[in-house]
Amino acid sequence: MIKVAQISKSYQRKLVLDNISLEVPRGQIFGLLGPNGAGKTTLIRMLNQMLSPDAGSIYFDGQLLQASHLQQIGYLPEERGLYKSMGVRAHLLFLAQLRGLTKQDAAHHVDHWLAHFEIQDWQNKRIATLSKGMAQKVQFIAALVHQPQLLILDEPLSGFDPLNVELIMNEIKALKEKGTTIILSTHNMKSVDEICDHAALLHQGKLLAQDAVLQLRQAYAKGRIFVRFKGNMLSFANALWTDFTLLEQKERSEGVFECTLQIRGASTMNDLMRSLQAHVEVEHLELLLPSMQEVFVDLITQKETQDV
Amino acid sequence: MSKFLLLTKREIQERLGQKGFWYMLVLGPLVLLLLLVAILKAADEGKQELKVLIADPGQIMAHRLMAQEEKNIHYYFIDDYLEMQEFDKAKAYQEFDVLLELNEKVLNNKKCFVFYRDQLGLDARMQLKFQVEKRMEELIASQHSTLTEEAFRQIKQGFVFDFRDLKDPKNESKEANAWAGFIFGAFILFFVGLYGMTIFRATVREKSNRIVEVLLASVRPEQLMLSKITGIGLVALLQLLGWAVVLSLGLLFLQQTVFLDVFDPSNWGEAGPQRLNPLSSLVFEQLNLPFLLLHFFLFFAASFLFYGSLFAVLGARSSADADGQQFLLPLIFMVAFGIFAGIYAIYYPNTTLTEVLTYLPFSAPVIAFITLAKGATVVGYTTTMLSLLILLAAALLLLKLAGRWYKQYILKF
Numbered sequence: 001m002i003k004v005a006q007i008s009k010s011y012q013r014k015l016v017l018d019n020i021s022l023e024v025p026r027g028q029i030f031g032l033l034g035p036n037g038a039g040k041t042t043l044i045r046m047l048n049q050m051l052s053p054d055a056g057s058i059y060f061d062g063q064l065l066q067a068s069h070l071q072q073i074g075y076l077p078e079e080r081g082l083y084k085s086m087g088v089r090a091h092l093l094f095l096a097q098l099r100g101l102t103k104q105d106a107a108h109h110v111d112h113w114l115a116h117f118e119i120q121d122w123q124n125k126r127i128a129t130l131s132k133g134m135a136q137k138v139q140f141i142a143a144l145v146h147q148p149q150l151l152i153l154d155e156p157l158s159g160f161d162p163l164n165v166e167l168i169m170n171e172i173k174a175l176k177e178k179g180t181t182i183i184l185s186t187h188n189m190k191s192v193d194e195i196c197d198h199a200a201l202l203h204q205g206k207l208l209a210q211d212a213v214l215q216l217r218q219a220y221a222k223g224r225i226f227v228r229f230k231g232n233m234l235s236f237a238n239a240l241w242t243d244f245t246l247l248e249q250k251e252r253s254e255g256v257f258e259c260t261l262q263i264r265g266a267s268t269m270n271d272l273m274r275s276l277q278a279h280v281e282v283e284h285l286e287l288l289l290p291s292m293q294e295v296f297v298d299l300i301t302q303k304e305t306q307d308v
Numbered sequence: 309m310s311k312f313l314l315l316t317k318r319e320i321q322e323r324l325g326q327k328g329f330w331y332m333l334v335l336g337p338l339v340l341l342l343l344l345v346a347i348l349k350a351a352d353e354g355k356q357e358l359k360v361l362i363a364d365p366g367q368i369m370a371h372r373l374m375a376q377e378e379k380n381i382h383y384y385f386i387d388d389y390l391e392m393q394e395f396d397k398a399k400a401y402q403e404f405d406v407l408l409e410l411n412e413k414v415l416n417n418k419k420c421f422v423f424y425r426d427q428l429g430l431d432a433r434m435q436l437k438f439q440v441e442k443r444m445e446e447l448i449a450s451q452h453s454t455l456t457e458e459a460f461r462q463i464k465q466g467f468v469f470d471f472r473d474l475k476d477p478k479n480e481s482k483e484a485n486a487w488a489g490f491i492f493g494a495f496i497l498f499f500v501g502l503y504g505m506t507i508f509r510a511t512v513r514e515k516s517n518r519i520v521e522v523l524l525a526s527v528r529p530e531q532l533m534l535s536k537i538t539g540i541g542l543v544a545l546l547q548l549l550g551w552a553v554v555l556s557l558g559l560l561f562l563q564q565t566v567f568l569d570v571f572d573p574s575n576w577g578e579a580g581p582q583r584l585n586p587l588s589s590l591v592f593e594q595l596n597l598p599f600l601l602l603h604f605f606l607f608f609a610a611s612f613l614f615y616g617s618l619f620a621v622l623g624a625r626s627s628a629d630a631d632g633q634q635f636l637l638p639l640i641f642m643v644a645f646g647i648f649a650g651i652y653a654i655y656y657p658n659t660t661l662t663e664v665l666t667y668l669p670f671s672a673p674v675i676a677f678i679t680l681a682k683g684a685t686v687v688g689y690t691t692t693m694l695s696l697l698i699l700l701a702a703a704l705l706l707l708k709l710a711g712r713w714y715k716q717y718i719l720k721f
Contacts, residue, residue: 048525050719067528075525081517085322097314098526142522 001026001150001181002047007056009042016042018205019056024150024183024198029176031192031199031213032185033296038202040185041078044152047183048075060150071100074148078155078185080139082127088138089114089123092145099146106145113141117167132159140168144175151175154185169195189293199292201299208299217289220298223263224288225272230256231280239279243267260288311527312535319539323506324546333547337554345562358382358432361404363390366412368447373439381435392423408440415448486657489681490650492604493674500611501643503544504619507536508636511623511718520718529718530711533624537616537707544612545605552601596683603680606696607673613703614669615643617710624717642670650674667695669702 002024009017017039024030034040045051046058049070058065060072082091089110096106114120117137127135136159144151153172157165173195176182184196192199192213200210209216224247229236236257237246244267248260261272269287276282290298323329358381362369371385384404395407407423414420422436442464449460511533514520523532622635649671653662657678665671666679672695679688 045719050521050524070526073525075522077518077521077525079518080522081514081519082522083318083322083519084517085325086318094314094318095522095526098311098523139522 001061002183003059003062004043004047005057005059007043007046007053007058009039009046009051009054016205017053020202020205020207021056022200022207022210024181026181027176027179028197029172029182029184029195031196031292032183032202033189033192033199033292034202035300037204039205040202041154043202044075044077044154044183044185047150047152048073071146072149074099074143074146074151076140076143076151076153076156078158080136082135082138082142084126084128086127087124088119088127088130091127092138092142095142096145099148101146109145109147110141113145117141133161133164136160137164140171144180148180150181150183152183152185155187156184157186157188157191189291189296192292196292201296203300203303208303209295213292214289216295217292220295221287221289225261225263225269226258226284226286226288227261227272227276227282228252228256228258228284229276229280229282233257235279236276239275240272241275243275244272256283312531312538315523315527315532315535316539316542319510319536320543323540323543329543329547333550334554336547337551337558340551340555341558341562344559358406358428358436359384359404360406360408360436361386361390361395361401362408362410363388364410365389366410366414368410368412368414369443373443381432381439383439395423396425406436408436415444415451418444485681485683486654486678489600489677489679490654490674492600492681493607493650493677494647496604496608496611496673496677497643497646499544499548499608500615501640503540503612504615504639505636506544507540507616507619508623508626510536510540511620512626515624515626515718524719529624529715532718533617533620533711533714534707537613537620541609541612541616545608548605548608556597600677600680603676603692607676607699610696610699610703611669611673614699614706615639617703617707618642621710621713621717624714646671646674650678653678666691667698669699672696672699 004020004022007017007020008015020039020043032040032043042051046053047065049065049067060066060069063069086094092110092113093103093106096109097103101109111120114123119134119137122130122134122138127138130138140156143153156168156172160168169191172182172184176195184191186192196213198211199213199216201208209219211219225244233249233251236259240246240261243264245262245264246259247262250258252258263272269285273282273285360381360383362383362385364371364385365388367387369385373383390401390407390409392407395401395404401407405425406428409421409423411417411420420440428436445464446457446460449455450457453460455463514523520532527535618639622639625635649665649668653665653671653675656662662675666675676692676695679692682688
């Protein structure tokens with residue numbers, strides 16, 4: 001859907017994006033991650049054609065990104081605002097028409113989304129009278145009211161209470177189900193774990209990693225295994241021998257234990273299974289994957305260690 | 309509807325939705341009309357009424373002043389000394405506003421004291437000085453010559469110096485008209501400044517509440533800037549149009565009621581209506597208001613584009629209202645420069661500097677209106693139109709440059 005090819009951008013001789021290349025697959029949720037100042041907002045602004053790259057190109061559906069593609073893109077910026085003097089419906093109509101919808105289509109879509117979020121009662125309220133959460137909902141609708149193929153969401157969950165976070169997360173998932181491609185820039189790693197299919201990690205203008213979320217988690221797995229078994233704890237410990245280290249143990253019920261192990265050396269899950277078979281009855285065995293939060297921290301730490 | 313029209317429409321709707329716009333639309337011209345009435349009335353009958361007591365112990369003046377005394381200053385004489393304190397406190401003198409003290413040697417030392425209760429206007433001082441001085445001259449002449457007072461008065465008749473421009477021998481262009489034109493031009497700059505500030509504030513607000521980030525995902529920065537200037541400019545024009553209508557109706561009403569006598573030919577005498585009240589004659593008779601109004605809107609549109617783009621760039625450059633104030637100062641100086649240039653052009657209409665100022669976009673609107681109000685000749689009108697074209701070209705060039713600057717600054721928070 002989106003291909004970013006060797007993009008670079010500088011502001012007053014400071015390199016903000018350094019030769020970034022990445023691909024956003026169609027119909028997937030793509031997490032754009034990175035600490036503050038990583039260059040995420042600059043990249044997003046380039047995708048929205050607010051900024052031009054100093055070098056490199058961006059492709060939309062195989063075509064060089066052009067102004068005409070903006071109608072297919074929805075954007076919810078991190079720092080977002082609305083005209084406080086306008087009414088909710090009038091404002092949404094205005095933004096939908098700016099995105100290229102006719103007045104009739106805009107009215108149709110706006111009414112649909114107001115009904116979908118059950119906020120028809122607000123339609124004549126002035127934006128100034130809305131609470132922050134209410135305004136956030138209006139902004140979220142504004143980003144997708146023209147039914148874009150690509151939706152760019154920059155910190156979409158900030159400012160929402162937990163109930164509305166759930167609502168927005170479900171909405172993002174539903175949009176994906178309908179075929180919308182979503183770029184999600186967020187610091188909320190839980191949401192990345194939960195809904196992102198792919199992710200790219202930027203740090204100081206450089207791309208540190210890019211892959212499917214599962215691949216990334218597997219690539220940065222730390223060799224930890226979760227085991228639930230029935231039997232004797234002493235026998236279990238003896239069976240581990242020197243290939244595995246017992247990190248945690250807990251008796252879940254009488255004779256049923258849950259343990260976390262650390263693989264040592266070149267041992268594998270199969271080695272563990274073979275070692276345990278003769279001593280205990282294994283009920284559950286699972287390689288523990290790191291969360292995206294851990295992957296994120298590991299990658300940044302590694303990078304900073306290298307730089308030092 | 310195109311994005312440009314959509315943005316422009318929103319700007320217009322926002323301004324028209326504000327109560328301030330409607331208050332200004334009605335109150336602004338009403339206040340102007342009231343001021344106009346006050347000024348016209350003052351010109352007509354606002355001279356200070358004074359009772360002047362002349363203490364003349366030597367009876368030098370012989371209880372007489374000039375043959376034609378001013379209607380508003382009345383002179384009374386006493387043939388004795390009068391102390392300042394007595395004049396101030398004594399009940400008998402409370403009706404007098406001024407005490408003029410003439411000592412017995414006044415014809416030699418040529419000095420007299422004037423004590424007043426309330427501050428005297430410049431006009432009253434001049435009249436008083438003129439009357440007394442003339443009488444003194446008569447007395448000195450009679451002392452030092454054999455001339456009678458009547459003969460001296462004949463000799464003392466002043467010469468009339470009627471200055472005429474070779475290009476305008478009938479003296480059709482008058483200084484009062486030039487000032488009226490200056491007011492038109494200054495009005496343009498006033499409205500440009502007023503609504504330029506609106507552009508500035510609207511840009512700063514869009515930037516600080518970050519709606520600009522949403523908008524720029526749909527429109528180009530130059531488009532956003534131009535639509536803002538156009539939208540707010542049209543609102544300013546609408547307000548000006550409203551002012552023109554209210555002012556015209558008001559002037560018509562005044563013509564039919566308050567200043568009825570000015571338009572009654574029986575009151576004019578030989579010199580025409582301006583003898584009765586030169587200011588009301590200027591407003592109602594001598595200025596070609598429809599002609600001036602037409603050019604007013606042309607110059608306003610060009611000036612607004614010129615200054616509006618600068619205000620928009622300053623708004624984009626600023627991150628908050630307070631931050632922007634320092635950048636506004638040079639721009640306000642530019643507007644003020646235009647006004648001072650107009651004053652200069654009235655006093656020195658034919659200098660090289662005035663010629664340069666005529667074509668300079670900052671001062672062109674004011675000077676053009678001075679020329680137009682004076683009743684421009686063919687050459688004058690051509691010059692004015694050329695200055696309009698230069699102003700328009702400068703505005704378009706500036707818009708292009710401003711678009712680049714706007715784009716550069718608007719996303720820097």
